[in-house]
Amino acid sequence: MLKKLLVGLAAAILILVGLIASRPAEFTIQRTATLPGPTDVAFAQVxxxxxxxxxxxxxxxxxxxxTTYSGPQSGVGAGYAWTGNEQVGEGRMTIxxxxxxxxxxxxxxxIKPWAATHLTDFHFKPVAGGTEVTWAMSGTNDFMGKAFGLLMDMDAMVGKDFEKGLSNLKGVVEAEVKKRxxxxxxRVAAAKKAAEEQAAAAAPVVAQPTP
Known part of the structure; x- marks a missing residue:
């Protein structure tokens, strides 16, 4: 009886391993949102x-x-590293x-709680009403990553974070557009006032008649 149970367990494990191994290794998670304002405003925030x-x-x-920053202020070579609790773990990003x-x-x-390397792309495109921003992450899952994918819907879980981030970014962009x-x-009001003052100063003085 015990032998049959062990054989059955081994068979189940082999089937599970085969199922995990057969899952696609490549993945892409992507979300898109339209933000108000020109592309350069959203681009600058990313x-x-x-x-x-x-x-x-x-x-x-x-x-x-x-958090620590490295490299230039922005653009290619700029780096960001973080170390935190179990929810954020440890890692780094480089443009x-x-x-x-x-x-x-x-x-x-x-780096923690598990080691993995992925690529994240942000695309900005002008559209009616503002800027279309697409946030995508792509990579390759190892065996453990494939196994985790059987238990959790990674697209839904990470996609939810992307949606929240894009919503937050929309608020930041709206504030920046308003500020600009x-x-x-x-600036226009100051220039108008300066022009009026300059015109008043340059106007000829009309002599008043002597009583």
Whole structure:
């Protein structure tokens, strides 16, 4: 009886292993949203890691998370590393491609709780009503990654984070567009006032008649 149970268990394990091994290794998770404003506003928020805490869906998961920046302020070579609780783990990001205001590619390296390397791409396209932003992550799952995929819907789980991040980014972009509009209005008003003052100063003085 015990022997039959062991044989059955071994067979079940082999079937499970075969099922996991047969799953596709390559994956892509992608979400798209339309944000108000020109492409350069949204691009600037992604191309500079110093701006990510304002919209990243993971920034608020650990208030005590330690972060460090490296390389240039923004663009190719800019780096960001983090160490935090079990929800955020440990890892680093590096901008590998930056083509303003159309595309940013980030190399995403997880260190803890498990090691993995993926590519993250942001594409920006002008559309009616603003900018279409597509956030995509692609990579290759090892055996453990494939096994995890049997238990959890990675597209739904990570996609939910992408949707939240894009929603946060929309708020940041809206605020930046409003800030730019107010600054432009103030500049135009100041220029108009200066022109009026200059015109008044240059106007000829009309002599008053002597009583």
């Amino acid at each position: 191309n500079d890691f110093h701006q990510w805490n304002a919209w990243s869906p993971w920034a608020a998961l650990d208030p005590n998370m330690k 590998e491609q930056s083509r303003a205001p159309e595309h940013v590619r980030v190399k995403l390296e997880f 509009a107010e600054a432009e209005a103030a």
